[in-house]
Amino acid sequence: MNPKRVLVAYGSKHGATEGIADEIGRALRADGVDVVVLPADTVTDVSGYDGVVLGGALYAGRWNGKARRCARRNADQLRNRPVWLFSSGPVDSSAEQHEIPPPPGVARRMKKLRAREHMTFGGAMTSETPGRIAQSMVRHGKGGDYRNPARIHAWAHHIGEELGATP
Template sequence: MVTAASRHGTTEAIAREIAEVLAEHGVEAVVRSPGEVDAVDPYEAVVLGSAVYAGHWLPPAGELVERCGPALAERPVWLFSSGPVGDPARKMVREMDKDPVELPEVREAVHPRDHRMFAGRLEREDLKFPERAALWVFRGLEGDFRDHDAIRGWAESIAGALGASPGRHSPAE
């Protein structure tokens, strides 16, 4: 299962991209929002992600860990965060690229195999007025900064860890 807490859809899109790559390698993957997940028992492995705002994961991701922490710790888990936007040479953007505050606690609870931070996307039309106003002050943060090669490469490494063969396609294809 691939699950991600997303405010404007970008982190959910990353989750769908990860699931797509897993499927391309013969790993059956479903995408669920964290709020839809009552139990992880039906899944052999979990990829859990969240958008990061002001250094924090969104509450639904943390709530999933609280609900299912012991069961998550019994299976392979990979974590990802989505957050930094803008030119990585800017100090403010480098500050966004830090691990979320909750990550040490989440790591302790679920013992993940890996955590990755991926750049995100920020589009004015997705934002509420106060967020749009902030873009006037903090220029250069708007746009799509996702690195799809990095996302796909990480998902391929997960598929490999799950015993999938490179280039193997799912039976539905």
């Protein structure tokens, strides 16, 4: 039996969402899944995958444009396979404390794509994050790395189970 083949695509501006996508990929590989992790703006065909995980960074309650365009561009193919969506963004511990529902635009995409699930993970804004706003927030104590690898791996293993992958 061939392993399931899964695409993990991400829309990331400064790398935090890419890091989450990489963690999802690592966890799925540990479950025996054949995983490809790609930037969302490079994805033009998802027909070769048994499932797709698509994520985007949240900015002011909106998903990263690269993730939005990927969902739109591949919508017909995505509707015909298992899809999971994730967002990254809160630069605080709120994603650890309670489930955060998807923003309205992501919720609409979930419905259009018939996505199975959406998960919000904490984001990261550190002294390495470029941009004046980010640097100002970090200087004023509003930064940090709130990505939780254990939570990311648990969700990825859940996806692996739904796909019938065997660790």
